[in-house]
Amino acid sequence: MEEINVATNLHSIWQRISAAEQLANRPSGSVSLLAVSKTKPDNLIRAAWNAGQRAFGENYAQEAEEKARRLSDLNIEWHFIGPIQSNKTRGLAQTMAWVHSVDRLKIAQRLSDQRPEDLPPLNLCLQVKLSNEPTKSGIAPSELPLLVEQVSKLPRLHLRGLMAIPAATTDPQEQRKSFKQLQLLLLELQKYQPKIDTLSMGMSGDLEAAVVEGSTLVRVGTDIFGAR
Numbered sequence: 001m002e003e004i005n006v007a008t009n010l011h012s013i014w015q016r017i018s019a020a021e022q023l024a025n026r027p028s029g030s031v032s033l034l035a036v037s038k039t040k041p042d043n044l045i046r047a048a049w050n051a052g053q054r055a056f057g058e059n060y061a062q063e064a065e066e067k068a069r070r071l072s073d074l075n076i077e078w079h080f081i082g083p084i085q086s087n088k089t090r091g092l093a094q095t096m097a098w099v100h101s102v103d104r105l106k107i108a109q110r111l112s113d114q115r116p117e118d119l120p121p122l123n124l125c126l127q128v129k130l131s132n133e134p135t136k137s138g139i140a141p142s143e144l145p146l147l148v149e150q151v152s153k154l155p156r157l158h159l160r161g162l163m164a165i166p167a168a169t170t171d172p173q174e175q176r177k178s179f180k181q182l183q184l185l186l187l188e189l190q191k192y193q194p195k196i197d198t199l200s201m202g203m204s205g206d207l208e209a210a211v212v213e214g215s216t217l218v219r220v221g222t223d224i225f226g227a228r
C-alpha cells in the first residue's frame, strides 16, 4: 500500500483553501477545514492532529463514538456528517461538537433532549437536498423555513447553518451552480435568523468552487487520508 503522508497532504489542502480565499476576494481564514476521517485508523488521525488539524468528521455513528472515546486524550472537535438513524442519536449527542446531517425534526428533537447538561449546546447544520441530487438525505428547499423555525427553538441545540452534498461533477460551472443554490438559501435564512453563520460545502474534488460560492467549512477526506 502506498504510504500516506498526512502532514504533507494537510499542508497542501490548507494552501488550496488559502489560494481559493484569495481568488474569491475573501478574508484569509474565513474558510475552515474539516478533516473527514471515516474508515481511517486512529494513527492517521493522530498524525493529522500532530500537524495541527483539530476538527475531524465521521460518517458512521458507531465508528464516530468509538473514535471520540479512544482519542479523548486529544482535544478534537468532532463533527458528524453521515445519515442519522433515530436509535443512534444518544451517542452522537454525548460525543460530537457538531452534527451537519440533520434533515428532520424528530432527529433534532432527540439530539436536543439527549445533549448532556455539562456540555455546551450541540452545533447543528441542516442538510439540504439540491435540485440535481440523487441522494435520499436532505430536506427540500421549500420545506426548509419551517424546519429552521422548529429547530431554532430547541434548547440544547445551536443552529449554525446548512450543509449539502451536490452530485459529483468535474465541471467547475456545474459545481458552482449547486453551491450557489445553497448560498442563496443561507442568505434568505440569515434575514430572520442572524445567528446562522455556517455553509458546510465543498469536498476534495470541488472545494475551490465551494469557496467561491461562500463556503465557510469544507469537508475533505480523500485528499488528506487517501482513497477509501
Ligand SMILES: *Cc1c(COP(=O)(O)O)cnc(C)c1O
Pocket (backbone or CB within 6 Å): 036, 038, 059, 081, 082, 165, 203, 204, 205, 219, 220, 221, 222, 223
Ligand atoms: C466522505 C464525505 C466527505 C469527504 O469526501 P472526499 O471526497 O473524500 O473529500 C465530505 N462530506 C461528506 C458528507 C462525506 O460523506
